[in-house]
Amino acid sequence: MPSPSHESSPVIAAHNLSRSYEFFRQPTGLSGALCSLVHREPTRVQAVDGLDLTVESGEVIGLLGPNGAGKTTIVKMMCGLLRPTSGSLSVCGYRPADRSYQFLSRISVIFGQKAMLWWDVSTRESLRIHCSMYEIPPADFAATVAQLGELLGITDILDTPVRNLSLGQRMRCELALALLHRPILLFADEPSIGLDVEAKLVVRRLFREVNQALGTTIVLTSHDMDDVEALTDRIVIVTGGRATFDGSLGALRARTGLPNEARLDEVMAKAFHHDGDRA
Amino acid sequence: MSWRVVRRTTSVFLALLRQEVQMIAQYRWWLLAMQASVVLVPLISLLVWRGAIAHGARPPVTTEYLTTYLVLVSVVTMLTSSWTARFLADSIRLGQLNAWLVRPCSTHLASAANNVSEKLAKIATLLPLVVALAIAFHSDLELPTNPIRWLLFCWTLALGAIMVFSFDFVVGTLAFWWDDVTAVDRFRQLITLFLSGALIPLSVLPAAWGPFLAVQPFGYAVNFPIQTLLSQDAASIRDGLAVQAAWALAALVAARLTWTRGLRRYSGAGA
Numbered sequence: 001m002p003s004p005s006h007e008s009s010p011v012i013a014a015h016n017l018s019r020s021y022e023f024f025r026q027p028t029g030l031s032g033a034l035c036s037l038v039h040r041e042p043t044r045v046q047a048v049d050g051l052d053l054t055v056e057s058g059e060v061i062g063l064l065g066p067n068g069a070g071k072t073t074i075v076k077m078m079c080g081l082l083r084p085t086s087g088s089l090s091v092c093g094y095r096p097a098d099r100s101y102q103f104l105s106r107i108s109v110i111f112g113q114k115a116m117l118w119w120d121v122s123t124r125e126s127l128r129i130h131c132s133m134y135e136i137p138p139a140d141f142a143a144t145v146a147q148l149g150e151l152l153g154i155t156d157i158l159d160t161p162v163r164n165l166s167l168g169q170r171m172r173c174e175l176a177l178a179l180l181h182r183p184i185l186l187f188a189d190e191p192s193i194g195l196d197v198e199a200k201l202v203v204r205r206l207f208r209e210v211n212q213a214l215g216t217t218i219v220l221t222s223h224d225m226d227d228v229e230a231l232t233d234r235i236v237i238v239t240g241g242r243a244t245f246d247g248s249l250g251a252l253r254a255r256t257g258l259p260n261e262a263r264l265d266e267v268m269a270k271a272f273h274h275d276g277d278r279a
Numbered sequence: 280m281s282w283r284v285v286r287r288t289t290s291v292f293l294a295l296l297r298q299e300v301q302m303i304a305q306y307r308w309w310l311l312a313m314q315a316s317v318v319l320v321p322l323i324s325l326l327v328w329r330g331a332i333a334h335g336a337r338p339p340v341t342t343e344y345l346t347t348y349l350v351l352v353s354v355v356t357m358l359t360s361s362w363t364a365r366f367l368a369d370s371i372r373l374g375q376l377n378a379w380l381v382r383p384c385s386t387h388l389a390s391a392a393n394n395v396s397e398k399l400a401k402i403a404t405l406l407p408l409v410v411a412l413a414i415a416f417h418s419d420l421e422l423p424t425n426p427i428r429w430l431l432f433c434w435t436l437a438l439g440a441i442m443v444f445s446f447d448f449v450v451g452t453l454a455f456w457w458d459d460v461t462a463v464d465r466f467r468q469l470i471t472l473f474l475s476g477a478l479i480p481l482s483v484l485p486a487a488w489g490p491f492l493a494v495q496p497f498g499y500a501v502n503f504p505i506q507t508l509l510s511q512d513a514a515s516i517r518d519g520l521a522v523q524a525a526w527a528l529a530a531l532v533a534a535r536l537t538w539t540r541g542l543r544r545y546s547g548a549g550a
Contacts, residue, residue, distance in 0.1 A: 021546060079381050081547040101284075104383035116378050120302040129298060132290040133384045 009093065011185055011217045012055035012078060017087035018241075019048040019073050047073040049241035050087070057184075060211050060218040062232035066272045070241035071221050075187050078219070079109050092184055105134055108183035112190030115170070116177055117162045123173040124158045127180055134181035141180075148176040151206060167194035175203060179210060185217045186210070192227050204230045225264035237271055245271060291384050292392055299396035314404045318353045322412065324479065325349040340482050344509055346419035348480045350412050351505050356477045357401050359439040359500045363390045364467075367451030368460045377547045387448070387538075394444060423508055435504040435520070438527045443471075443500045445530035452534070455541030476502030496530070499523040 024040040027033060048070045055061055065071045076082040077089060080096035080103065089096060094103035110116070117126045124145070131141045149155035152172040162170060171194055178186065188207070192200045204227065210216045222228055228235070228249075235252055237245035245252060253260060256270040303310060328345050332338065338345065367390065370376045379386040413420055423429070450467055453460045472478050474497035481492050481502045492498055493515075503519050510516055 076377075076547050081377055081380050082545065083543055099380065101383045104381065107381070109377075109381045111377065114375065114378055118298055118302075120305065121298050125298050125301065129291065129294040130382075132287070132294040133382060135287055 010054045010090075011057050011059075011092060012053065012219070013088075013090045014051050014053040014074075014078075015088045017048055017051040017053075017074075017077065017084050017089055018046070019070075019077060019082060019085045020044050020046045047241055048077070048084075051238075051241065051243055053236065053243055053246075055217060055219065057217055058211065058215045059234060060207070060220065060232050061234045061236055062228045063219055063221045063236050063238060064228065064268065065238035069238045069272075071238045072189070073241075074238065075189060075219065075221060079107055079187050080104065105181065106184045107187065108178040108181065108185070109187045110174055110178045110189060110191045112171070112188075112193035115162070116174055117170065119163050120161060122159045122161055123154065123165075123176065126162070126173075126177055127158075130177060130180050136181060144180055144182075145176075148179060151209075152176055152202060168196050168199050171195055172199060172202070175206065179206075182214060183216060185219070187219050187221075189221045190223065191220070192222070192224055200224075200226070207231055225268060228268075229264050239272065288385070288388065292388055295389055295392035296396050299392050300400065303396060303400045310400055310404055314357075314401055314408060317357055317401075317405060318408045318412065320478070321349045321352045321356075325412075325416070338483050339486075340480065343419050343421045344482070345480065346416050347421050347509060348505055350409065350416060350420060351508070352477060352501060353412075354402075354405060354409055355436065355439075355501050355504050356475075357405055358398060358436050359443050359504070361394060361440075361444040361447035363394065363444065364447045364451035364460065364464045366390070367448065368454035368464075371452070371454040371541070371545065372458065374547050376545065380545075380547075390448070391444070394440075421509075428508055431507040431516070431520075432504055435499075435507050435523060438523050439500040439504055442496065442523070442527040442530045445527070445534040446496070448534040449530070449537050452537040452541045455537070455544045471497050471500065474498060475500045476505070480505075493518075494522065496526040499526055 022042060022044050024036075025043045027036050027041075051070075051074060053074075063071045063074065073082065077084050078091050078096055080091075080099045083097040092103060092106045094100055094106075096103060117123060118129070127141075127145055130136075131138075136144070145158070146155075149158055152175060154169065154172050154176060157165060157169055157173070162173065165173065171191070175191070186207075191207075192203050195203060207218060207220075208231065211218055218231070220227065220231055233248065235245065235247065235249055236243050237252075245255070247255075249264075252271055253262070253267055256267050258267055258270060325346065328338065328349070329342070332342055332345075340348075370379075376386065379389065446467070450460060450464050453463060457463075474481075474492070474495055476498055481498055484492065499519070499522065503523055506519065507516055
């Protein structure tokens with residue numbers, strides 16, 4: 001099992017990173033649909049356009065931006081799901097698109113909208129499968145499951161089929177699965193979606209503990225500004241596929257010119273609008 | 280591939296297999312109903328043929344051959360079948376593949392575990408039904424006693440299963456290029472049903488089709504494994520073994536090629 005490192009080289013290094021999608025435009029109306037049988041119009045969308053980003057070990061960064069800004073595409077490239085169209089990308093010292101065992105066993109991904117747990121069996125069974133995948137020694141496995149179970153308050157539901165869990169319970173179990181192998185880098189996409197207030201606080205506390213105790217680097221994408229405020233040290237705003245702001249929350253507040261007591265939602269909305277105009 | 284990778288892959292496969300069996304155990308009635316339907320098609324075929332023979336029809340094979348073939352066909356069809364294409368295509372189209380691609384494990388291991396576990400469960404429920412059929416028609420049943428024949432049968436079953444699984448996989452990976460592969464999958468299923476010998480033995484098809492039937496791949500999934508038990512023509516079995524191995528290899532290469540090429544086009548829809 002890999003242990004988080006505190007090496008001087010950055011955990012994520014992206015240079016001039018770009019990614020475009022090609023698809024056929026869907027014409028409107030019946031006549032358009034009939035015309036498309038013989039002639040289709042190819043379209044190219046530049047989702048990420050020359051992104052430069054460096055993330056050091058142990059950082060917690062919030063990757064934020066309006067819908068369609070390209071932040072999900074960036075995360076997908078960083079975890080090896082998508083190949084960049086151009087530019088260079090190194091994550092944990094590996095090229096993500098190669099999807100090597102060494103790379104994939106060092107990262108973890110939480111998709112708030114997609115389950116990593118197996119739906120028809122218990123969480124414990126999913127954890128066992130991951131135990132085999134990540135080659136976790138049995139003693140470590142038992143200790144980590146007990147520790148995560150207690151921390152996340154899921155000890156009593158570990159043997160319940162996942163399909164019988166509430167959304168909030170499932171998200172806690174998803175977290176346990178994601179953290180089982182102690183990843184160096186954690187991508188969390190809307191990790192607190194569907195959680196009640198108490199569970200959100202638990203998740204935030206857990207992320208902080210994981211970051212501080214193990215030095216795990218966390219890349220957070222979330223529309224929950226309370227998550228962002230509670231967790232991130234650094235904010236990267238993505239607009240039009242580029243990083244249009246990279247700095248602390250304080251710097252972002254100062255940049256928007258809003259008073260310190262302004263809600264973070266307002267700060268973000270103004271920042272997105274401002275950066276969108278510039279992009 | 281190092282010993283450590285083999286050990287890890289085996290361990291994950293067994294864990295997935297255990298998980299699949301647990302899941303199947305929760306759907307007991309579905310399994311029984313499915314197996315009853317698997318036996319029904321060859322049973323109807325068997326009754327129709329025997330009725331036709333009783334009324335004077337003269338098929339190019341003996342009643343014993345026909346009866347043994349149709350009793351075996353449900354087991355062979357089940358053991359070499361695959362149902363991955365639809366699920367794989369959906370997971371590509373809807374982005375569900377994301378959950379697998381971020382794990383340090385072959386994405387195909389889950390499909391293989393699903394295939395093997397379902398077959399283990401199905402054979403357990405199918406065998407009693409086949410034994411009942413065999414008892415009902417025992418006077419016309421002719422099975423070889425030579426163990427070499429049964430070994431050949433097992434070998435051709437395994438290669439047939441690999442070939443069908445790989446072709447099924449190729450159809451599923453077409454979803455990297457096309458939004459909907461349902462039509463291709465249905466066409467393949469229809470062709471397979473007819474040309475594999477699952478519906479009627481290939482031996483009763485017109486003799487002029489012989490050369491074509493000998494080289495097309497589908498017959499090596501159902502008809503050929505049964506021939507290793509029933510045919511007396513050693514030369515055709517020998518040739519068949521070579522052709523089946525070639526098709527299995529071609530299917531594996533095609534599956535590998537469409538997967539690696541397709542992944543480059545993957546957009547991971549949704550989060």
